[in-house]
Amino acid sequence: xxxxxxxxxxxxxxxxxxxxxxxxxxxxxxxxxxxxxxxxxxxxxxxxxxxxxxxxxxxxxxxxxxxxxxxxxxxxxxxxxxxxxxxxxxxxxxxxxxxxxxxxxxxxxxxxxxxxxxxxxxxxxxxxxxxxxxxxxxxxxxxxxxxxxxxxxxxxxxxxxxxxxxxxxxxxxxxxxxxxxxxxxxxxxxxxxxxxxxxxxxxxxxxxxxxxxxxxxxxxxxxxxxxxxxxxxxx
Numbered sequence: 627x628x629x630x631x632x633x634x635x636x637x638x639x640x641x642x643x644x645x646x647x648x649x650x651x652x653x654x655x656x657x658x659x660x661x662x663x664x665x666x667x668x669x670x671x672x673x674x675x676x677x678x679x680x681x682x683x684x685x686x687x688x689x690x691x692x693x694x695x696x697x698x699x700x701x702x703x704x705x706x707x708x709x710x711x712x713x714x715x716x717x718x719x720x721x722x723x724x725x726x727x728x729x730x731x732x733x734x735x736x737x738x739x740x741x742x743x744x745x746x747x748x749x750x751x752x753x754x755x756x757x758x759x760x761x762x763x764x765x766x767x768x769x770x771x772x773x774x775x776x777x778x779x780x781x782x783x784x785x786x787x788x789x790x791x792x793x794x795x796x797x798x799x800x801x802x803x804x805x806x807x808x809x810x811x812x813x814x815x816x817x818x819x820x821x822x823x824x825x826x827x828x829x830x831x832x833x834x835x836x837x838x839x840x841x842x843x844x845x846x847x848x849x850x851x852x853x854x855x856x857x858x859x860x861x
Contacts, residue, residue, distance in 0.1 A: 659699045659799055661740065662792040663780045665763070666692035666704070668711025668732075675704045679778065680763030687727035688713055691763055693783060695736040695747065697799045705799065707734040708807045709750055717754035719812040729755045729766045732809065735786055739797070742787050751810040 690711030735747035753770035781791035
């Protein structure tokens with residue numbers, strides 16, 4: 627091989643190695659970002675990205691499932707729900723039932739920066755699913771929300787977003803952790819005893835039953851007196 631050929635081969639090899647090195651450096655920065663509903667489980671006091679799809683998972687009684695809508699980088703950390711998975715707070719208004727399980731669900735629509743153009747994220751809320759013991763994560767979600775599913779992917783929850791399904795976006799997601807938010811929780815049920823006590827009182831807090839009985843007695847006494855008066859006036 628001539629000196630010119632050897633010099634050309636060396637230059638080409640250096641160029642190829644340099645290009646490969648630069649491509650490795652640029653890889654993470656050029657990684658795609660996607661906008662979608664992520665599926666999570668509350669495990670040991672923290673959120674973890676679910677290792678199975680909702681149709682393949684079977685959460686146990688007392689479990690907490692989480693859904694978060696966000697823009698997430700392909701190589702970045704998951705954008706988890708912004709509220710803790712507090713089973714007691716979410717399911718306190720739902721009584722246990724024989725042959726069924728209770729699963730708490732956290733639904734977090736994310737930030738305005740994550741929303742598609744013109745859309746407004748719904749407020750984060752908690753819901754308690756009372757489902758069959760064999761119910762999957764997908765059936766748990768269906769018990770507390772309306773989901774739009776395309777090709778096995780949950781594209782929207784309760785109509786958000788109205789369009790799209792896991793599409794790539796040019797927005798770079800934030801690298802800092804999101805601030806915690808409070809969940810809208812189910813309203814506690816009014817017990818039968820509380821309702822009966824409430825119905826037995828008028829606006830002033832006075833029981834209505836003694837008043838009603840007293841009124842009947844007054845009317846009866848007055849009627850009897852009038853009858854005797856009329857009877858005494860007869861010839």
